Amino acid sequence: SNDYAYSYSSRGNVAQKQRKLGLRSRGVNKKFVSPLLSGNESEEINKSEEDWVVSNENLQNIDPKMIEMIRSEIIDTGTSIDWDDIAGLNFAKAAIQESVIWPMLRPDIFTGLRRPPRGILLFGPPGTGKTLIGRCVASQSKSTFFSISASSLTSKWIGDGEKMVRALFAVARSQQPAVIFIDEIDSLLSQRSDTEHESSRRIKTEFLVQLDGASTNSEERVLFFGATNRPQELDEAARRRFAKRLYIPLPEYEARLELLKKLMSGERHSLSQDDFEEIARLSEGYSGADVKGLCSEASLGPIRSISMELIHKIQAEDVRPLMIEDFKSAFQRVKSSVSSEDLKQYVQWNKDFGCGF
Ligand code: ADP
Numbered sequence: 271s272n273d274y275a276y277s278y279s280s281r282g283n284v285a286q287k288q289r290k291l292g293l294r295s296r297g298v299n300k301k302f303v304s305p306l307l308s309g310n311e312s313e314e315i316n317k318s319e320e321d322w323v324v325s326n327e328n329l330q331n332i333d334p335k336m337i338e339m340i341r342s343e344i345i346d347t348g349t350s351i352d353w354d355d356i357a358g359l360n361f362a363k364a365a366i367q368e369s370v371i372w373p374m375l376r377p378d379i380f381t382g383l384r385r386p387p388r389g390i391l392l393f394g395p396p397g398t399g400k401t402l403i404g405r406c407v408a409s410q411s412k413s414t415f416f417s418i419s420a421s422s423l424t425s426k427w428i429g430d431g432e433k434m435v436r437a438l439f440a441v442a443r444s445q446q447p448a449v450i451f452i453d454e455i456d457s458l459l460s461q462r463s464d465t466e467h468e469s470s471r472r473i474k475t476e477f478l479v480q481l482d483g484a485s486t487n488s489e490e491r492v493l494f495f496g497a498t499n500r501p502q503e504l505d506e507a508a509r510r511r512f513a514k515r516l517y518i519p520l521p522e523y524e525a526r527l528e529l530l531k532k533l534m535s536g537e538r539h540s541l542s543q544d545d546f547e548e549i550a551r552l553s554e555g556y557s558g559a560d561v562k563g564l565c566s567e568a569s570l571g572p573i574r575s576i577s578m579e580l581i582h583k584i585q586a587e588d589v590r591p592l593m594i595e596d597f598k599s600a601f602q603r604v605k606s607s608v609s610s611e612d613l614k615q616y617v618q619w620n621k622d623f624g625c626g627f
Contacts, residue, residue, distance in 0.1 A: 329440055333437065336430075340416070348405065366403065370514075389512040391495075391504075391516065392496070392498075394519055395520055396499045407495070414445040420455055443490060446490065456499075456500040456501070460505070521556075523554070526550040526561055530546055530561060537569060553601075568597045
């Protein structure tokens with residue numbers, strides 16, 4: 271029989287959420303098989319919230335190996351992210367809150383013209399918080415988060431890539447509300463069709479089909495985020511699927527200051543407000559990831575000033591606090607990773623195809 275149920279533990283709130291939404295299609299699989307319980311219906315009611323049941327008619331034709339792979343490698347159960355964990359990006363945050371978070375929480379109000387976009391493109395330089403936003407949306411909308419980079423879809427699943435894409439969307443549907451986050455989406459949906467391999471063409475086609483399916487079914491609560499550092503590689507067909515296209519730029523002065531303080535809040539340091547401001551000024555053009563790299567480099571300063579001999583026996587509390595000088599030398603080693611040439615391209619693409627700003 272291809273009538274199977276699949277169960278495992280994951281974030282507790284998912285089972286609870288599905289019960290509330292009535293999404294656990296109990297009627298579909300008459301025989302519920304759980305490795306944790308006898309399968310008795312009355313027992314199921316007392317089941318721990320830890321049990322996450324994937325038993326959906328959409329999964330009947332999906333290779334169980336792929337479902338297992340999605341569970342172990344693509345579903346991201348990392349720590350929950352808050353809006354405050356993301357420095358700056360106020361425009362993108364507000365746009366996302368209004369157009370996707372509220373609708374995810376109150377689908378009954380956001381119908382008709384208010385229906386949210388299903389596909390959202392986040393574009394901009396690397397290391398600016400695109401993945402953080404995806405994570406945050408999943409946490410804030412209490413959704414299951416599926417995260418994968420496009421290159422792993424094409425490289426790991428050669429020949430099976432399109433089946434994997436179908437499996438991914440099917441599992442996401444069975445776990446809704448869900449957020450699917452695909453990094454490097456340009457490599458999947460690029461316009462260089464003449465050089466495309468047959469297999470990547472098939473993956474691309476499957477993707478577009480799945481995205482269309484997701485946007486025509488109004489009951490569905492599956493959000494799709496694509497992230498890219500190369501938006502100009504996307505063709506018209508791909509662009510059309512992302513109703514919302516948000517520019518995620520480099521952090522401004524205020525955002526860098528905020529990020530610096532956040533990053534240093536857990537460290538022993540002797541930085542004054544003036545020092546923080548100076549570092550924020552000097553890191554103009556740095557991405558969020560660059561600022562983080564700068565802080566990591568600076569944090570090695572106090573360690574480097576200890577002799578080899580001492581490092582064996584020094585007490586942790588005797589390591590000196592971080593100073594502005596550590597940052598001054600870190601600036602020599604950690605530079606901005608984004609060129610101004612690249613930035614111009616993002617700004618132009620934002621003018622041509624972006625939403626907002
Ligand atoms: P990408 O835009 O490439 O997806 P990420 O979201 O993965 O970038 O960011 C990489 C890392 O850089 C994050 O884990 C975080 O530590 C830091 N970072 C980047 N941008 C921000 C930001 N706006 N606020 C807080 N941290 C950030």
